[in-house]
Amino acid sequence: MNYWLMKSEPDVFGIDHLAAMPEQTEHWDGVRNYQARNMMRDQMKVGDQVFFYHSNTDVPGIVGLAEVVKEGYPDFTAHDPDCKYYDPKSSPDNPRWFMVDIKLVRKLKRTISLREMKDLAEGPLEGFRLLGKGNRLSVMPVEKEYWDYILGLE
DNA sequence: GCCAACGTTGGC
DNA sequence: GCCAACGTTGGC
Numbered sequence: 224m225n226y227w228l229m230k231s232e233p234d235v236f237g238i239d240h241l242a243a244m245p246e247q248t249e250h251w252d253g254v255r256n257y258q259a260r261n262m263m264r265d266q267m268k269v270g271d272q273v274f275f276y277h278s279n280t281d282v283p284g285i286v287g288l289a290e291v292v293k294e295g296y297p298d299f300t301a302h303d304p305d306c307k308y309y310d311p312k313s314s315p316d317n318p319r320w321f322m323v324d325i326k327l328v329r330k331l332k333r334t335i336s337l338r339e340m341k342d343l344a345e346g347p348l349e350g351f352r353l354l355g356k357g358n359r360l361s362v363m364p365v366e367k368e369y370w371d372y373i374l375g376l377e
Numbered sequence: 378g379c380c381a382a383c384g385t386t387g388g389c
Numbered sequence: 390g391c392c393a394a395c396g397t398t399g400g401c
Contacts, residue, residue, distance in 0.1 A: 230387090255385095256396075279387055337388080357394035359386045 226365040227267065228274040228353060229325070238275050238287040238330055247327035248292055252300040253308045255320060259362040264295035264321035273325055274365060274373070284336035285373065293324035335376050347372050
C-alpha cells in the first residue's frame with residue numbers, strides 16, 4: 224500500500240464537497256501535469272491512502288483522509304470543449320490525461336497546517352516533498368514515515 | 378536541442 | 390495582488 228497527498232482548492236473542490244458526493248466518492252479530474260498524471264495512471268492502486276490538502280486558502284494544510292477506489296483511467300473532461308480542462312490534444316482513442324477516483328475516509332479533527340509542518344521541516348519532516356522549495360505538484364507520494372508522523376500530530 | 382517568452386501554481 | 394518557482398511552448 225502506498226500513501227499520497229493530493230491538493231485541491233477548497234473553493235473549487237474541498238473536503239466538504241467530497242463528503243457531499245454520492246458514496247463520498249469523486250473522480251480527480253483536471254490534473255494537467257505529466258508527473259502527476261504518471262502517478263495517477265501508473266502507481267496509484269485501490270486501497271492506497273491519500274492526504275486531502277487544501278491549497279490557495281487562508282490556512283493551507285491537510286484536512287482529511289481519502290482512499291483510492293478506482294485506478295487510473297482517462298480524464299474525460301479533457302474531451303469536452305465546454306470544460307475548462309479541455310485539451311484538444313487528448314482524445315478518447317488516445318487519451319493524454321488520467322485520473323483516479325477517491326473516497327472520503329474521514330475528515331481530520333483539525334487542519335494540520337502547512338505552517339505547522341514547515342516548522343518541523345528541519346526535524347521529523349525533513350525531506351518531506353510538500354515542504355521542498357517551489358513544489359507545485361498537485362499529486363505527490365508521501366513516505367510512510369511522514370504519513371505516520373503527520374497523522375500523529377492530529 | 379537551446380532558450381526566451383509565457384502561463385500556472387500557490388504561499389504570503 | 391505580488392512574486393518566486395518552474396513547466397510548457399515555439400522559434401530558431
